[in-house]
Amino acid sequence: MKILVCISHVPDTTSKINFADSDTRFDTNGVQFVINPNDEFGLTRAMWFKEKQGASVTVVNVGGPETEPTLRKALAIGADEAIRVNAQPEDGFFVASQLAKVVEDGGYDLVIAGRESIDYNGGMVPGMLASLTGANFINTCIGLEIEGSEATATREIDGGKETVKCALPLIIGGQKGLVEESDLRIPNMRGIMMARQKKLTVTEAAEAPGRTSVVKFEKPAPKGEVKLVSPDKLDELIDLLHNEAKVI
Amino acid sequence: MSILIYTESEEGKLKKTAFEVASYAKDLARQTGSTVTAVSINAGDTAPLGNYGVDKVLRVNDDRLAAFNARAYADIIQQAARQEAAKIVIIGSTANDKYLAPLLAAQLEAGYAPNVVALPESTDPFRVKRTAFSNKAFNITEISTDIKLVGLAKNSFGLKEQQGNAAEEDFSPSLNDADFSITTESVDKTAGKVTIADAEIVVSGGRGLKGPENWGMIEDLAGVLGAATACSKPVSDMGWRPHGEHVGQTGKPVAANLYVAVGISGAIQHLAGINASKVKVVINNDPEAPFFKAADYGVVGDAFEVVPALTEKLKEFKSQNS
Ligand SMILES: Cc1cc2nc3c(=O)[nH]c(=O)nc-3n(C[C@H](O)[C@H](O)[C@H](O)COP(=O)(O)OP(=O)(O)OC[C@H]3O[C@@H](n4cnc5c(N)ncnc54)[C@H](O)[C@@H]3O)c2cc1C
Numbered sequence A: 001m002k003i004l005v006c007i008s009h010v011p012d013t014t015s016k017i018n019f020a021d022s023d024t025r026f027d028t029n030g031v032q033f034v035i036n037p038n039d040e041f042g043l044t045r046a047m048w049f050k051e052k053q054g055a056s057v058t059v060v061n062v063g064g065p066e067t068e069p070t071l072r073k074a075l076a077i078g079a080d081e082a083i084r085v086n087a088q089p090e091d092g093f094f095v096a097s098q099l100a101k102v103v104e105d106g107g108y109d110l111v112i113a114g115r116e117s118i119d120y121n122g123g124m125v126p127g128m129l130a131s132l133t134g135a136n137f138i139n140t141c142i143g144l145e146i147e148g149s150e151a152t153a154t155r156e157i158d159g160g161k162e163t164v165k166c167a168l169p170l171i172i173g174g175q176k177g178l179v180e181e182s183d184l185r186i187p188n189m190r191g192i193m194m195a196r197q198k199k200l201t202v203t204e205a206a207e208a209p210g211r212t213s214v215v216k217f218e219k220p221a222p223k224g225e226v227k228l229v230s231p232d233k234l235d236e237l238i239d240l241l242h243n244e245a246k247v248i
Numbered sequence B: 001m002s003i004l005i006y007t008e009s010e011e012g013k014l015k016k017t018a019f020e021v022a023s024y025a026k027d028l029a030r031q032t033g034s035t036v037t038a039v040s041i042n043a044g045d046t047a048p049l050g051n052y053g054v055d056k057v058l059r060v061n062d063d064r065l066a067a068f069n070a071r072a073y074a075d076i077i078q079q080a081a082r083q084e085a086a087k088i089v090i091i092g093s094t095a096n097d098k099y100l101a102p103l104l105a106a107q108l109e110a111g112y113a114p115n116v117v118a119l120p121e122s123t124d125p126f127r128v129k130r131t132a133f134s135n136k137a138f139n140i141t142e143i144s145t146d147i148k149l150v151g152l153a154k155n156s157f158g159l160k161e162q163q164g165n166a167a168e169e170d171f172s173p174s175l176n177d178a179d180f181s182i183t184t185e186s187v188d189k190t191a192g193k194v195t196i197a198d199a200e201i202v203v204s205g206g207r208g209l210k211g212p213e214n215w216g217m218i219e220d221l222a223g224v225l226g227a228a229t230a231c232s233k234p235v236s237d238m239g240w241r242p243h244g245e246h247v248g249q250t251g252k253p254v255a256a257n258l259y260v261a262v263g264i265s266g267a268i269q270h271l272a273g274i275n276a277s278k279v280k281v282v283i284n285n286d287p288e289a290p291f292f293k294a295a296d297y298g299v300v301g302d303a304f305e306v307v308p309a310l311t312e313k314l315k316e317f318k319s320q321n322s
């Protein structure tokens, strides 16, 4: 089985978000970048496929040279090779178009992406990729088994979960549940050494105009002071929620 | 020209998101001098949509669509958009909306802006404000395609009721085998419980509650408020509560009217996921807990005393106010 894991390179979850150039650009000053958390669960699940039933695992990112440390980290965790499509992503459709070309060239049976990136929050790349390549698409995937050319997946739905079946090729939007937090792997020294020898191919981007663009960023308005209510005057809290906030 | 909206229903009943999407579309239609057409799938009674500004409803009834199916649903909305020559298509932000949106965008060759929180700043060029960086910021997104797909964030616009009648038409899209290439084997859903996604109020517990055996008081408080229950990430990682309840940047987003956080410190990753909620109440015994900086109302106190007392007082309040 050939597996492709899509890796989005995102600011660490603790990052303070600031903007530069009159709020037209994300300020990466002092920001640590990591593998998008949803993708990290997917990558670990891919490693299990490799170890338990045999599979090759390629990781891919559409981005500039600055994303290579993130791809190297994925290699250190155990992916076999990496591809970087050299481009500054314009929007989700642009990324999906680049990935579609990688998928077509590589003939992957399974593409694991994340439900959502934590910076762009598009939730759109895997679905668009599935449309462009004609593969099946399962979103909010929290469990995946593959036997032969058939996949059985569990998805999170509002208020519960459901089990679905389909044929490969398949693209998933994955999240926690594919593996657990405690299953995530931290690269060890040997992994890091080996990652240096692994192949990281850089390809040039295909022509694919974006369909949306970000014109400007804004930060949320600062929050007013909290109103404290004493624990022995909870009636006051109820009064505030009822008469002032009007939420109960 | 018309604006096309997808009005989601569940078990034959329109969801609240359907009315919010309709309200938004109506305001936009007024600005642009167009009309609002809704497409609904197995929705039962669609007449109420008229009271939220919908001019026409395309009704699809098909037993094969009883279970949600992203590909088929996207295909139907796409066909409706083509029939109506819609240039703007608006959907909500439920899990189903987010599943079908990228498929629909691809079929319509439409630029897609998800998590949109307000009416467009301008319609030519078409610019909307949406959340980004997991609610830590907003961006203004310009959609440059002929057809535009807008995903309206939950609870960001509200409901606007008005007098009106929606004309109803049967709509029979043509579906193909590929639309049914994924089959649903089983659905496992807790019946009768308010889900985080639909809830107006969410009561959430953190590690300050010490253990799963103490969740009774969270459920009681949620019970009187008609709220859904949620939790912080370590709580679900430790298996005290199911995964589906984990909220935050890497869990479920919460855009409720009221979010009550009990024994949660207010880490940046937690706040990112619940920021979109309108009113936040924090109960924590540490006055220095960062959550107080992000809250509207706070009680500094021991959850084991405050929560049961608050539940009792709310019961009294409810019995007098209903
Ligand atoms: C990559 C990454 C992603 C993450 N994503 C998320 C996410 O999506 N969601 C999330 O929630 N977290 C997330 N986290 C974890 C986050 O950083 C915090 O660790 C977590 O939110 C803390 O949970 P907590 O507030 O329940 O526990 P703690 O931080 O331990 O806080 C417990 C609180 O309870 C209070 N308390 C104790 N006893 C009582 C009492 N008797 N009465 C009242 N209050 C009491 C304490 O004062 C304290 O403030 C993420 C972390 C990482 C690294």
Ligand SMILES: Nc1ncnc2c1ncn2[C@@H]1O[C@H](COP(=O)(O)O)[C@@H](O)[C@H]1O
Binding pocket: A006, A007, A008, A009, A036, A038, A039, A060, A061, A062, A063, A089, A092, A095, A112, A113, A114, A115, A116, A117, A118, A120, A121, A122, A123, A124, A125, A126
């Ligand atoms: N630039 C990128 N390169 C590779 N994969 C990406 C990129 N952007 C997004 N993805 C994948 O698509 C998923 C959803 O991203 P998004 O549509 O931005 O929310 C991510 O979790 C990744 O798996």
